[in-house]
Amino acid sequence: MKRNFIQKLWKENPEVFELLKESKNLKEARQSLFKFSKDLEWKYREGEEVLHKLEYAAALESIEVFNNLISSRNEKIAGFSTLDYLRGLTKDNQDITEEVSDGFLEEFIHLFKTMKGKADISSGWLKPLLERNGVEIIDFTKVEGREAGIARSNYLDKLYEKVHVFINRYPSGCDEELIKEREGNRQKILDYFGATLDDWNDHQWHLKHIFHSMDDLEHLKKLVLLTGEDMEAIEIAIENKIPFGITPYYLSLFDFSRSDRKIDYQVRSQVIPPIHYVTLMKEHRKERAYYFDFMGEHDTSPKELVTRRYPMISILKPIDTCPQICVYCQRNWEITGPMMPEAMSSKESLDRALDWFAKHTSMKDVLITGGDPLVLGDERIEHIMDRLCQMEHVINIRWASRIPVTLPMRITDKLTKLIGSYLKPGKRNVCVVTHIEGASEVTPELAEAV
Numbered sequence: 001m002k003r004n005f006i007q008k009l010w011k012e013n014p015e016v017f018e019l020l021k022e023s024k025n026l027k028e029a030r031q032s033l034f035k036f037s038k039d040l041e042w043k044y045r046e047g048e049e050v051l052h053k054l055e056y057a058a059a060l061e062s063i064e065v066f067n068n069l070i071s072s073r074n075e076k077i078a079g080f081s082t083l084d085y086l087r088g089l090t091k092d093n094q095d096i097t098e099e100v101s102d103g104f105l106e107e108f109i110h111l112f113k114t115m116k117g118k119a120d121i122s123s124g125w126l127k128p129l130l131e132r133n134g135v136e137i138i139d140f141t142k143v144e145g146r147e148a149g150i151a152r153s154n155y156l157d158k159l160y161e162k163v164h165v166f167i168n169r170y171p172s173g174c175d176e177e178l179i180k181e182r183e184g185n186r187q188k189i190l191d192y193f194g195a196t197l198d199d200w201n202d203h204q205w206h207l208k209h210i211f212h213s214m215d216d217l218e219h220l221k222k223l224v225l226l227t228g229e230d231m232e233a234i235e236i237a238i239e240n241k242i243p244f245g246i247t248p249y250y251l252s253l254f255d256f257s258r259s260d261r262k263i264d265y266q267v268r269s270q271v272i273p274p275i276h277y278v279t280l281m282k283e284h285r286k287e288r289a290y291y292f293d294f295m296g297e298h299d300t301s302p303k304e305l306v307t308r309r310y311p312m313i314s315i316l317k318p319i320d321t322c323p324q325i326c327v328y329c330q331r332n333w334e335i336t337g338p339m340m341p342e343a344m345s346s347k348e349s350l351d352r353a354l355d356w357f358a359k360h361t362s363m364k365d366v367l368i369t370g371g372d373p374l375v376l377g378d379e380r381i382e383h384i385m386d387r388l389c390q391m392e393h394v395i396n397i398r399w400a401s402r403i404p405v406t407l408p409m410r411i412t413d414k415l416t417k418l419i420g421s422y423l424k425p426g427k428r429n430v431c432v433v434t435h436i437e438g439a440s441e442v443t444p445e446l447a448e449a450v
């Protein structure tokens with residue numbers, strides 16, 4: 001298999017193959033490849049070889065990428081030499097052949113294609129698809145006036161039909177059928193816990209019934225179908241304190257009738273951790289705090305609960321947990337589970353962080369996040385808003401929350417009135433920013449909350 005990839009690689013760019021194979025050392029290889037890519041660029045720029053304008057732009061860009069990849073500077077930063085690997089491949093070096101992955105080879109196959117102006121992007125992804133479906137492709141540069149208008153309109157109708165089929169593969173959470181199905185799921189969950197619809201509409205009930213422990217896994221197994229791999233991954237997560245949690249509301253968005261994710265792929269993928277992810281997290285448990293801190297927050301926090309990376313914007317993190325845990329969370333290095341009591345900041349440390357905002361008059365924009373800050377009680381939210389709104393320099397306050405998606409019943413009339421009361425058009429903006437992963441998360445409950 002790998003041999004095929006290697007053959008394909010050099011078929012895409014026999015010149016590079018020859019230059020690398022003939023080179024006596026890395027320095028010589030680098031020099032000859034730089035000359036090769038310069039000559040290629042010259043050909044395109046001088047019009048000796050004419051490419052479609054999209055291919056032209058992509059070719060120039062990919063030549064630059066290639067030059068970066070083979071540069072000494074890049075090698076120093078990356079800590080290894082890509083060029084050495086490529087050269088080793090031309091010389092049939094067994095160790096290198098075994099070490100490189102198919103992905104590495106694929107990357108270069110595509111890079112070489114693009115450098116040659118053969119990325120095949122000029123027709124887009126849709127044109128070949130439409131052609132296969134018998135749609136006549138019009139060259140719009142060759143028609144004019146009404147004829148052009150009609151041709152374009154007909155073409156756009158066909159385009160719509162195709163896109164519509166794509167979109168319809170993923171049902172919206174507001175589809176009548178899906179609403180009914182989820183009402184059934186909701187009833188099943190309520191019956192299981194002996195609860196009522198009033199409980200369901202009370203966010204506190206959901207917070208008390210988040211699925212997050214080994215016992216909860218047993219409840220989950222009784223409520224929904226899970227694959228063996230799902231169960232194993234959840235077990236590893238719970239045993240190793242890797243963040244995991246699902247609210248009853250979000251569970252009701254699952255397709256209860258099957259475990260293969262055919263319909264609810266993106267819903268399940270939000271909350272059921274993949275096995276490779278939990279294995280990696282487990283492996284790096286001890287150094288997790290640094291290993292998974294992708295945003296480098298350890299080095300960008302001038303004060304407890306504050307993260308600053310920009311001149312006029314900073315983050316305030318009054319709570320470090322959420323009712324539900326997203327698998328991809330960038331704060332999984334510090335969050336250990338849903339609604340952990342210790343994740344709530346003390347009033348004193350919160351006030352110290354707010355003092356920091358008061359002192360730094362460059363802070364025009366405050367992003368309140370966490371964790372999910374809308375799980376805070378109304379009183380705490382009011383306190384934060386009161387203090388921020390006393391700061392003349394703060395003109396934009398953003399609450400970043402997945403609550404509308406994970407626990408929409410938390411968005412009560414009282415809460416919306418409270419947050420909205422701080423809006424001062426033309427003087428101070430207040431908004432709630434949320435993140436919806438897919439159409440099926442857009443339920444009537446979410447719509448109402450929003």
Ligand code: SF4
Pocket residue numbers: 321322324325326328329330331370371372401402
């Ligand atoms: S809502 Fe945000 S902070 Fe909470 S788990 Fe998801 S990504 Fe992380």
